[in-house]
Amino acid sequence: MLTSCIHISVTSWLFVSLPRYMGGVDLSDALIGYYTILNKTEKWYRSFLFHFVDIAVVNAFILYKELATARKEKVMSQKTFRETLVMELKAVGSTSKASPLPPPPAPQGASHKPVHFCQDGTSGRRRCVHCRQKTTVKCSSCDVCLCFVMARDCFNAWHTLNKL
Secondary structure, three states: OOOOOOOOHHHHHHHHHHHHHHHHHHHHHHHHHHHHOOOOOOOOOHHHHHHHHHHHHHHHHHHHHHHHHHHHOOOOHHHHHHHHHHHHHHHOOOOOOOOOOOOOOOOOOOOOEEOOOOOOOOOOEEEEEOOOOEEEEOOOOOOOOOOOOOOOHHHHHHHHHHHO
C-alpha cells in the first residue's frame, strides 16, 4: 500500500524548462515578423509559399549571423541582409542581356491564319507573346499564341513587327 505521494506540477516544469528549449523558434518567429513578405491573398497556396520563403530567408540570415560572428566580421542588419540577398539573386537571374531570338520563319507559302486551340473560352488559355494577356487563339503556321479580339489585334501587330 502507498503511504506517501509526491506531487509534481507539470505546468511549473513546463514554464521553467520550455523557454530554455524554445529559443530558436521564438527567434525565428520574431525575425519573420519584422520583415515579412506575406500579403493577403485569396489563394491559400500563395500565403503558404510566401511563408516558406520567409522561413528560408530568416534561416539564411541566422546562419549568416553565426558565421559572421565566428569570423569576427561586422554583422549586417536583417534589412540590409535581405536587400543584399535580393540584389545577388537578381544578378544571378539576369545573366543574359541579349534580346530573345526572332521566331523561326514560317515555311514558304504558309498561310497565317488565327485558329482556336481550346473550345472553352476560360480554361486552357495561354499567354499572348505580344501583350502577355490570356488568349485562346494561335497562328496556324507560326504556332504562336496571339490575341485576336476587337480591343487587341496582337495577331496582325506581331506578324507586322516580325515581317511575317
